[in-house]
Amino acid sequence: MNRPAPDLLKPRKTPRQMRSAVTVEAIHTATIQVLLSDGVGRLTTTRVAERAGVSVGTMYQYYPNKQALLFAIVERQLDLIVTAMLTATEGLEGRDLQSVAEGLATAWLEAKMADVVSSRAIYGIAAEFDLSELMNRAKVILVEAISSLLRAVPDARIADPDSAAFMLTALLGGSVRVVMEAGTAEDDFERLRQELPRACLGYLQLVACEPSGCACRSGE
Amino acid sequence: MNRPAPDLLKPRKTPRQMRSAVTVEAIHTATIQVLLSDGVGRLTTTRVAERAGVSVGTMYQYYPNKQALLFAIVERQLDLIVTAMLTATEGLEGRDLQSVAEGLATAWLEAKMADVVSSRAIYGIAAEFDLSELMNRAKVILVEAISSLLRAVPDARIADPDSAAFMLTALLGGSVRVVMEAGTAEDDFERLRQELPRACLGYLQLVACEPSGCACRSGE
DNA sequence: CTAAGATATGAATGATCCTTCAGTTTTGGA
DNA sequence: TCCAAAACTGAAGGATCATTCATATCTTAG
Numbered sequence: 001m002n003r004p005a006p007d008l009l010k011p012r013k014t015p016r017q018m019r020s021a022v023t024v025e026a027i028h029t030a031t032i033q034v035l036l037s038d039g040v041g042r043l044t045t046t047r048v049a050e051r052a053g054v055s056v057g058t059m060y061q062y063y064p065n066k067q068a069l070l071f072a073i074v075e076r077q078l079d080l081i082v083t084a085m086l087t088a089t090e091g092l093e094g095r096d097l098q099s100v101a102e103g104l105a106t107a108w109l110e111a112k113m114a115d116v117v118s119s120r121a122i123y124g125i126a127a128e129f130d131l132s133e134l135m136n137r138a139k140v141i142l143v144e145a146i147s148s149l150l151r152a153v154p155d156a157r158i159a160d161p162d163s164a165a166f167m168l169t170a171l172l173g174g175s176v177r178v179v180m181e182a183g184t185a186e187d188d189f190e191r192l193r194q195e196l197p198r199a200c201l202g203y204l205q206l207v208a209c210e211p212s213g214c215a216c217r218s219g220e
Numbered sequence: 221m222n223r224p225a226p227d228l229l230k231p232r233k234t235p236r237q238m239r240s241a242v243t244v245e246a247i248h249t250a251t252i253q254v255l256l257s258d259g260v261g262r263l264t265t266t267r268v269a270e271r272a273g274v275s276v277g278t279m280y281q282y283y284p285n286k287q288a289l290l291f292a293i294v295e296r297q298l299d300l301i302v303t304a305m306l307t308a309t310e311g312l313e314g315r316d317l318q319s320v321a322e323g324l325a326t327a328w329l330e331a332k333m334a335d336v337v338s339s340r341a342i343y344g345i346a347a348e349f350d351l352s353e354l355m356n357r358a359k360v361i362l363v364e365a366i367s368s369l370l371r372a373v374p375d376a377r378i379a380d381p382d383s384a385a386f387m388l389t390a391l392l393g394g395s396v397r398v399v400m401e402a403g404t405a406e407d408d409f410e411r412l413r414q415e416l417p418r419a420c421l422g423y424l425q426l427v428a429c430e431p432s433g434c435a436c437r438s439g440e
Numbered sequence: 441c442t443a444a445g446a447t448a449t450g451a452a453t454g455a456t457c458c459t460t461c462a463g464t465t466t467t468g469g470a
Numbered sequence: 471t472c473c474a475a476a477a478c479t480g481a482a483g484g485a486t487c488a489t490t491c492a493t494a495t496c497t498t499a500g
Contacts, residue, residue, distance in 0.1 A: 013476095017467065020477060041261070041348040045458060055479045060459065127347030128261040132403050139402065166408070167395070167415040174394020175387070182359065183352050188386070195387035195427075202426035203419040233446095237497065240447060265488060275449045280489065 009068045012061060024062055026052040031073055035121035040128045043070075070125050071134070077118050078138045084111035089145045097156045097208060100149060101201035108172040109193055112180070120180055142169050156208035164207050168200060175199070229288045232281060244282055246272040251293055255341040260348045263290075290345050291354070297338045298358045304331035309365045317376045317428060320369060321421035328392040329413055332400070340400055362389050376428035384427050388420060395419070 015021040030052035034043050045066055049056045063069040088107030092100050112119050125131065147165035150158045158164050175196060179188050235241040250272035254263050265286055269276045283289040308327035312320050332339050345351065367385035370378045378384050395416060399408050 015477095017476065019466080023477080039348060044456080046456095056458085057460080057480065058478055061477070064459095066458070124347045126401065127344045128259060130259075132401070135402060163411050163415055166411055167419060170395040170398050170412065171391055171419055174396070174398040175390040176394070178390050178394040178397065181346065181352070182355060191383050191386055192390065195383055195423075198426050199387060199391055199419065199423040202422035202424070203415075204422070206418050206422035206425065207415075235447095237446065239496080243447085264486080266486095276488085277450065277490080278448055281447070284489095286488070 009064075009071050011068065011072060012064055015062075020062075023052070023054055023058060026054060027059055027062065027069070028073065028076075030054075031069060032118055032121045035073075035124055036117060040070075040124040045069075067129060070129060071131075073118075074122050074125055074131055074134055077115070077122050078134060080115070081111050082138050082141055084114075085142055086145055089149045092149060094152055094154065097153050097204055098201055100153055101204045102197040104146065104168065105172065105197035105200045106193075108176065109196060112176050113189075116180065123177060123181055139169060150204075153208075156204070158204065158208050160207070164204065167203065171199060171203065172196070229284075229291050231288065231292060232284055235282075240282075243272075243274055243278060246274060247279055247282070247289070248293065248296075250274075251289060252338055252341045255293075255344055256337060260290075260344040265289075287349060290349060291351075293338075294342050294345055294351055294354055297335070297342050298354060300335070301331050302358050302361055304334075305362055306365055309369045312369055314372055314374065317373050317424055318421055320373055321424045322417040324366065324388065325392065325417035325420045326413075328396065329416060332396050333409075336400065343397060343401055359389060370424075373428075376424070378424065378428050380427070384424065387423065391419060391423065392416070 015024055027048065030048050031043070034047050034051055038047065043066075045056050045059055048069070049059050052059075059069070063072065085104075085107055088103060092103045095103065126135075143162070143165045146168055147161045150161040150164055175192065179192050182188065235244055247268065250268050251263070254267050254271055258267065263286075265276050265279055268289070269279050272279075279289070283292065305324075305327055308323060312323045315323065346355075363382070363385045366388055367381045370381040370384055395412065399412050402408065
């Protein structure tokens with residue numbers, strides 16, 4: 001949809017003085033604010049600069065164009081999520097099926113909820129620019145980590161850990177996204193917090209059962 | 221984010237002659253095509269008109285503005301999905317838990333896959349304009365239908381059918397969306413087709429188990 | 441066949457926006 | 471203190487776009 005040369009998307013220069021670091025940070029948060037209050041379609045370089053208390057030219061000193069700015073935001077946010085999930089999986093290594101299922105769900109929810117604002121903002125960018133490359137890179141890492149985590153579950157043998165991991169990321173990512181985009185109904189979030197861990201557990205129990213007769217042994 | 225007077229979003233007039241009906245249809249499909257090839261951000265009234273083989277003015281005879289055009293597209297697509305799901309739930313009334321779970325999953329997949337193009341296009345619109353009202357209306361209908369469907373399952377008592385229905389729509393809608401947006405990898409679709417029904421079944425079995433001791437009786 | 445209504449045209453308008461760059465201000469080391 | 475590098479400024483260029491409206495063409499009832 002939109003695949004410009006990659007050099008055109010990287011930041012122009014890194015801040016050397018303290019003040020410019022502050023500026024970059026200001027631009028960063030201003031972008032997210034504008035993204036939320038006005039939407040991607042109304043996100044303007046001028047508007048961002050204004051909100052950041054900076055002139056447009058300054059913005060272009062750090063980002064070669066608007067898209068680069070947005071990509072930087074996405075990348076940072078994606079990194080946050082991925083590392084959060086990676087540390088979560090580390091902590092779950094070797095735990096039983098129920099702990100793993102619920103651990104993954106709550107870790108994901110926590111990571112997303114920690115910065116609902118940024119998360120929601122990113123969903124907006126995704127529509128306008130082609131983020132599939134960035135997203136896929138993150139997805140691959142996650143699927144791999146979860147897959148090996150599933151292999152290490154002591155109380156269950158999952159038939160196809162890769163498929164299961166793939167499906168888990170789709171379930172986690174998708175459901176949270178849908179609910180977040182739908183609105184701010186605190187009710188819905190509460191339900192999600194309650195049901196998402198169950199959904200993960202239910203799915204894992206099922207794919208763990210399949211090869212041999214089902215017993216649904218896991219903790220209950 | 222974007223909440224204009226509703227009258228400004230309704231079509232201006234309905235075609236009276238055959239030729240205008242053709243025109244409207246052409247505009248409709250052209251919009252989707254442009255949406256896919258260029259993205260929402262590059263969707264231009266001129267571009268749409270060109271693609272439809274029509275002049276810009278013609279477009280404005282039927283839609284008061286660009287947003288109205290996009291809303292019309294979304295509404296139509298949403299209707300398709302909802303009615304598809306409603307007929308599916310009708311057919312599942314009274315069936316056992318496994319049939320219901322798998323029936324819902326495959327119905328959803330079928331509805332979305334039937335017109336991947338339009339579905340994907342809509343995901344794009346969602347970011348730019350506030351579709352939460354339209355989406356919510358559809359969601360409410362679906363949740364209600366699924367909830368009552370769950371109540372009628374003979375071989376299981378679901379503790380909180382409303383929550384379960386809510387969660388099911390989130391799982392279905394979210395996972396399919398995520399996979400569709402990620403790219404066109406046929407592999408992923410295949411996995412989804414295989415795993416989504418299981419995910420639904422696993423979740424339902426779990427929430428059906430909970431109140432009293434679990435036995436995981438359902439068909440296997 | 442004809443007029444009235446329906447439909448289509450597309451240049452012009454006015455607005456918005458991204459990006460640049462010549463010039464100014466600030467910083468930090470010598 | 472002084473200056474070269476680093477940061478910052480914002481008006482202006484150049485491009486795109488949504489929307490309008492005066493005009494032209496088509497359709498159909500009578």
